[in-house]
Amino acid sequence: MNHLVKKGQKINFDEVWIYDKVGQEGLVEIRAVVEEGGEFNAKGKIKIAKNVSGINAFLKFKVLLLGKNSRATVKPELEIESNDVKASHSASIGRVDEEQLFYLMSRGLSRQKAIELIVKAFLN
Amino acid sequence: MIKDDYKYGFSMPENYVYKSQEGLSQEVVLKISTMKKEPLWMTTFRLKSYEQFVKKEMPTWGADLSTIIFDNIHYFVKATDKTEKEWSDVPKEIKDTYDRLGIPEAEKQYLGGVKAQYESEVVYGSLLKRLSDQGIIFCGMDEALAKYPKLVKEYIGKLIPPGDNKFAALNSAVWSGGSFIYVPKGVKVDLPLQAYFRINTANMGQFERTLIIVDEGAFIHYVEGCTAPIYSTDSLHAAVVEIFVKKGARCRYTTIQNWSKNVYNLVTKRAKVEEDGIMEWIDGNLGSKITMKYPAVVLAGRRAHGEILSVAVAGKGQHLDAGAKCIHLAPETTSRVLSKSISFDGGRASYRGLVQMVPGAINARSKVVCDALIMDNFSASDTFPSNKIYESEVTLEHEATVSKIGEEQLFYLMSRGFEEHEAEAMIINGFIEPIAKELPMEYSVELNRLINMQMEGSVG
Numbered sequence: 197m198n199h200l201v202k203k204g205q206k207i208n209f210d211e212v213w214i215y216d217k218v219g220q221e222g223l224v225e226i227r228a229v230v231e232e233g234g235e236f237n238a239k240g241k242i243k244i245a246k247n248v249s250g251i252n253a254f255l256k257f258k259v260l261l262l263g264k265n266s267r268a269t270v271k272p273e274l275e276i277e278s279n280d281v282k283a284s285h286s287a288s289i290g291r292v293d294e295e296q297l298f299y300l301m302s303r304g305l306s307r308q309k310a311i312e313l314i315v316k317a318f319l320n
Numbered sequence: 321m322i323k324d325d326y327k328y329g330f331s332m333p334e335n336y337v338y339k340s341q342e343g344l345s346q347e348v349v350l351k352i353s354t355m356k357k358e359p360l361w362m363t364t365f366r367l368k369s370y371e372q373f374v375k376k377e378m379p380t381w382g383a384d385l386s387t388i389i390f391d392n393i394h395y396f397v398k399a400t401d402k403t404e405k406e407w408s409d410v411p412k413e414i415k416d417t418y419d420r421l422g423i424p425e426a427e428k429q430y431l432g433g434v435k436a437q438y439e440s441e442v443v444y445g446s447l448l449k450r451l452s453d454q455g456i457i458f459c460g461m462d463e464a465l466a467k468y469p470k471l472v473k474e475y476i477g478k479l480i481p482p483g484d485n486k487f488a489a490l491n492s493a494v495w496s497g498g499s500f501i502y503v504p505k506g507v508k509v510d511l512p513l514q515a516y517f518r519i520n521t522a523n524m525g526q527f528e529r530t531l532i533i534v535d536e537g538a539f540i541h542y543v544e545g546c547t548a549p550i551y552s553t554d555s556l557h558a559a560v561v562e563i564f565v566k567k568g569a570r571c572r573y574t575t576i577q578n579w580s581k582n583v584y585n586l587v588t589k590r591a592k593v594e595e596d597g598i599m600e601w602i603d604g605n606l607g608s609k610i611t612m613k614y615p616a617v618v619l620a621g622r623r624a625h626g627e628i629l630s631v632a633v634a635g636k637g638q639h640l641d642a643g644a645k646c647i648h649l650a651p652e653t654t655s656r657v658l659s660k661s662i663s664f665d666g667g668r669a670s671y672r673g674l675v676q677m678v679p680g681a682i683n684a685r686s687k688v689v690c691d692a693l694i695m696d697n698f699s700a701s702d703t704f705p706s707n708k709i710y711e712s713e714v715t716l717e718h719e720a721t722v723s724k725i726g727e728e729q730l731f732y733l734m735s736r737g738f739e740e741h742e743a744e745a746m747i748i749n750g751f752i753e754p755i756a757k758e759l760p761m762e763y764s765v766e767l768n769r770l771i772n773m774q775m776e777g778s779v780g
């Protein structure tokens with residue numbers, strides 16, 4: 197589930213994953229690239245009901261902020277009511293890695309092109 | 321299974337000079353202020369706060385607070401006439417209570433000064449001469465208001481205004497006791513300062529107000545420990561702690577909260593950190609029926625750093641809703657949050673946190689890690705982080721995991737000859753180790769002991 201939030205755009209995302217059957221496993225990864233002036237608001241919840249076991253659930257948010265005034269609000273939540281389970285989430289929000297940029301630019305790409313390439317790779 | 325008798329669950333006969341009527345009104349607020357002979361501005365501050373308290377709604381998010389009945393609470397209890405200076409002047413009953421808590425022991429050891437809050441006022445206070453020679457002010461909040469009204473007026477309610485939330489408003493209206501600390505420029509306090517709070521009247525709320533000012537380049541470690549005797553009716557504890565960390569200063573604030581299992585612990589704690597300053601909150605939550613506490617750092621100056629380490633252990637009938645807030649207002653500010661929670665025997669532990677980075681907080685960095693252990697199938701754990709990032713030149717990382725004790729870990733330790741409960745205790749001690757090791761040694765030992773005691777027989 198990947199999102200590209202263009203200039204001045206706003207994307208809201210809100211979802212709950214309920215695990216209520218024994219042995220369920222799930223890995224969800226959500227990525228977003230937010231361009232200048234864009235806004236990405238995401239909320240995701242893993243909910244594990246009472247009396248289930250053997251669940252392994254993972255929710256991952258990765259957001260790349262580009263340019264000025266780009267915003268991201270990320271709320272990964274866990275609500276766990278059983279103990280024989282494992283549930284994790286992670287969220288990272290950051291910018292384009294300068295070292296990656298430097299590498300690509302040293303190969304002759306313009307800064308703009310290099311960013312485009314990194315964004316493309318990030319969303320694939 | 322679990323032992324229900326609370327370790328400090330004894331209570332002394334009640335013996336008071338003044339005890340306010342149950343319930344709260346403008347009159348009660350006024351009476352508190354008059355009894356304390358406060359300046360007019362403080363009386364006005366209290367009355368305005370009371371208005372805010374009446375207007376504010378109860379928080380509907382988080383733990384269930386619907387069972388608090390404000391009319392059944394004593395808002396002010398004065399234990400003895402005056403603040404005692406000498407240990408020999410302290411009334412015997414109060415002394416007996418402290419003896420059981422080992423206060424004089426702690427004092428004999430290396431602690432700088434003990435401000436013990438018995439009931440709502442500071443009854444005993446000592447401060448090593450060395451500290452006062454350095455210009456450090458460490459006294460009860462009421463004493464500070466009388467002696468240093470200018471300083472108090474300049475800072476009180478500036479970081480946590482009465483309108484911040486319902487319980488901050490309540491505290492601002494009826495506060496009593498708490499500590500006041502001022503550390504002058506460049507002074508480094510090498511001993512942890514300690515305060516002991518106790519509640520000893522049924523239905524009595526404790527509303528201490530703490531204000532700490534760490535001036536430029538200074539350092540202080542303040543330790544707050546709470547134990548309370550058990551009572552059948554519910555008690556309310558709504559404290560406010562404001563800390564100002566000036567340029568290049570550092571403050572560490574350590575709390576181990578072990579209220580008895582009928583106390584509502586609703587605390588607002590916030591620190592403002594200026595350029596190159598460091599604020600560290602170390603927060604242990606073991607007791608209380610309901611805790612809602614989110615120590616905050618407002619990183620206002622360039623390169624300011626905030627750190628929040630917390631442990632919550634929620635057992636039968638407990639809901640511990642603790643967390644952290646990091647607000648990045650300036651460039652190159654950094655913060656780190658490490659939260660560990662254990663829920664067992666039907667308890668619920670929640671992490672609720674906020675990381676906010678405003679536009680212009682260039683190169684700000686934050687890392688949040690939450691680990692939770694659920695010991696049995698009728699306990700629960702939640703994680704509710706909120707990350708608001710309004711600046712692109714930043715880095716934020718958040719991760720959380722909820723699980724039980726690994727079978728392989730248990731198996732390994734048991735194959736080495738440990739009983740199952742010993743193995744579990746070892747794993748739990750290891751789980752909280754990153755935080756326990758940051759505590760002064762005696763607290764670290766106490767924390768491990770308390771957790772083991774609480775969980776005795778409940779694991780396995």
